[in-house]
Structures are given as structure tokens and as C-alpha cells.
Amino acid sequence: MDPAVLPILACPRCKAEAPFKRIRDSRCSTCGFEPGGTNPHVLDLIDHTAGEPTAANTEQRLMESDLVARIYDRFWRPGFVRLLAGAGAGKAVGGLSGELFIHKHGLSIDDRPGPWLDLSCGPGAFARALAAAAPGALVVGLDISRAMLDIAAQRTGGYTNVVLVRGDAHALPFVDGAFGGVNNAGALHAYDDPELVFREIRRVLRPNGHYVGSTFAEAPTLLGRLAARAAGIRRFEPSELRAWLQRIGFADYEDVRLGGALVFRVRRP
């Protein structure tokens, strides 16, 4: 695991900056918090004093299953995008390549130094793409699901610039201004409190850093609307998202609609 991550970490319990002297066998030098977990390739920064985090909805319970994590990229994601966003979007973004392209360019990876955060990285497809596009920069993949991170660890093993962290998007374990850009594909609808996550993203971005996200807007089919309701999935209208992000202090909102899917970008001024 790349020790370049150490200076940008913040303790999940006491918020002390750069709390660990090394990756392994280290405790927070201020409060004694000790990273947990059993996977040596994942830095587990969940503070368990308040108990294990609970899944907010049905979709998130599934994201914590080993089986779903294993089949996610190949079957789950494309099927889900097709169902919730329509066949056109399923082809464009469910199969990942089109969406990866939009995210990479939205982050302006070629013009900026990073480090890059792949927030709610799932099994790591975006983290791998970012690591390949920016081989000299640190890429941090963060997710709350152990199952997803276990698969991400297997699949990012060949990239020495990727560090995987278990953490909560509502309380990111990073110092202010840690990242040159934040990627956040297909996860906004899964959060308990998107406002808190937006504020955290703004906090960990450097001035001029881009935040690129994707989520679901209105479903084009009745089946998609019913499926979203059954799974407890929230939808975001572009106008609502633009106003919300502006109120929090982001600028230059832009978006691309692909059927019922939405990819957006904003800048931290």
C-alpha cells in the first residue's frame, strides 16, 4: 500500500491530521484509534465505537453481499442501469466504457496532478481506470462495503498507485483539500444524506478541483420507476442537483443525460 496516502488521512474518531506513522500496526497518535479489518490490502477506517454501519436501503444491503460484489461489473451494473435508466443508457454507461470516458475527461486527469479519490469505488473499475490514466498519481478508492473492497483489492493488485480505504462518505477520513478531483460514479442515490456527502466532497477537494458524479434522473419506463421505488432508490432531477450543489458552494455545473442516467461535473471555486 502506497505510504503517500499517510499525509492526507484524518483520524475517523478525533479528526487529527496525518494520524498514522505507517500503514501497518499503527494507531492514531492523538486518540489511539486503530484501523480494523482483516484484508491486508484495505485500510479499514470505520470507527466501530458507534457499532457497525447499517445499510440505508435494500440496494445497499445487496452491495454488502459477496456474490453481488463478484458479479457487479459484469452483470449487476449493466442490468441495473438498463432497468432504471433505459436500454440506451444501459448500453452507454452500464457497460462502463462510455461512462469511464466521461468521468476521466470530466476530472481533467491529463491536466491535473491528483491525488484522485474514487468515492464509493465498488469493485474498483473506476479506480483502475484512473490509476492507468494517471500512473504517477495516488488514487484512493473508498467504499463502505467490505465485500466490494475485497473484490477491488483483487482487481487493483497490479496498480501500485491505488490505495483502498473502508470509510463512510458522510465523514471522509481525509484532511481538507486532500484531492485534486473526486470521482463518484453511481452512488449518490445510495447515501442516507447526500447533502452531508456533498459537503464532505467539497471539503476534501482542493480549490479548482472537479467533482464528477453519476446517478439516476427520472426513469423512462414504468418498470424502472417501480424497481427504483421497491429498492428505495432516490432520483435526482438535474435542475434540483444544480441548485443544491450551487448552494453548497460548487460552481460551473454541467451535465450529460444518457436516458434516465445523469453524469454531472462541478468545480470547487
Ligand SMILES: C[S@@+](CC[C@H](N)C(=O)[O-])C[C@H]1O[C@@H](n2cnc3c(N)ncnc32)[C@H](O)[C@@H]1O
Ligand atoms: C451502485 S455502487 C457503485 C460502484 C462504482 N462506483 C460503480 O459505479 O461501479 C454504489 C457503491 O456505493 C457504496 N456506498 C453506499 N453507501 C456508502 C457510504 N455511506 N460510504 C461509502 N460508500 C458507500 C456501496 O457500498 C457501493 O459499492
